[in-house]
Amino acid sequence: MKALISYILQFKPLNQPEIDLITSKALAVTLKKNDYFSEAGKIPNQVGFVVDGVIRGCYYHNKGEEITRCFISENSLVCDYVNFEANTPSSEYLQAITDAQLLVFSKPHWAELSQLIAGWDPVKNKMVQRCMHQKSRKGPVISQDATTRYLEFMNTHPALLNRVPLSHIASYLGVTQQSLSRIRKNIR
Template sequence: MEDLISYLLQFGQLNPKQIELVKTKAEEKYLQKGEYFSEAGKIAKQIAFVEEGVLMICYYNNKGEEIVHHFVDENHFAVDLESFNHKIASMIYIRAVTDCRVIVFSYDGFKTLSETIIDWDKIIHKITVKTLLEKVNLLQPKLGADAKTRYLNFLKNFPKLANRIPLVYIASYLGITATSLSRIRKNIR
């Protein structure tokens, strides 16, 4: 829980009473490797802060192939924000790539924080903007880059994830086959 509080305090001030309120609205949850946190076709009813482990945001294309959009590791939030905020069916799946320990807020709990803590929405807005900018900065180098460059950029941007995530998911994230990724990895060692 302290990791969550430290993270939130990077984006704004919370007094001791507000911190206690945040803690009362949060629930620690464990996800086993392969377990879904949220599923496409359903409304996202919770938002997760990853304390330990890696989640993957993915979807299925029209051929039924699982496509990895991105990974969420420690000290980051995971949610389909549009589904969560607007109560519409999600288009994505959020699944544990490793065993995970997450802190979860329900929609109602999150709403209570928004209605009770004056600067809560500002803090969440700053976190959302930071997250979106990070995604844009990670996506731009992938555009037009060859597979080897995309993999090298992945290693540079996510040095702690490469050995924690199965090759097949990294390959999907990079938009290449697992066989191609194996060949690339063999050639750069």
């Protein structure tokens, strides 16, 4: 809970009753590797905070190939927030790629925080904006060559290199796993 409260305190000072309320609404959840936090075709009904582990956002393009869009690790919100708010089915999967510990808010509990904590909506909006920014595909730029994309990934996500399967990194970079293996071999 401390990590979640520290995260929220970046956006708003909280008094003890507010902290107690937030912690009373969060449920500790364990996802095993490959479990889904939310699935395509289903309406997202929860907001999570990653305490430990890595979640990836992925989808299938029209030829059935799986594309990894983002990686979400510790001290970050995880949610398909647009569909969560609109109450519409998601088009992507949020899947644990390591065992993961999360603190999860159900949709009713998330809404209740807005009703019970003065000034919660601007805080929620800032947290969601950060979540959306982390999920946005700010890299890799497909116009870059594959080696440049991998080097950029190494600089941007050094903590993920040994935690994420190469197949997911290759998918994120838009290259085959064989190409990624060659790139890694050439830069050593």
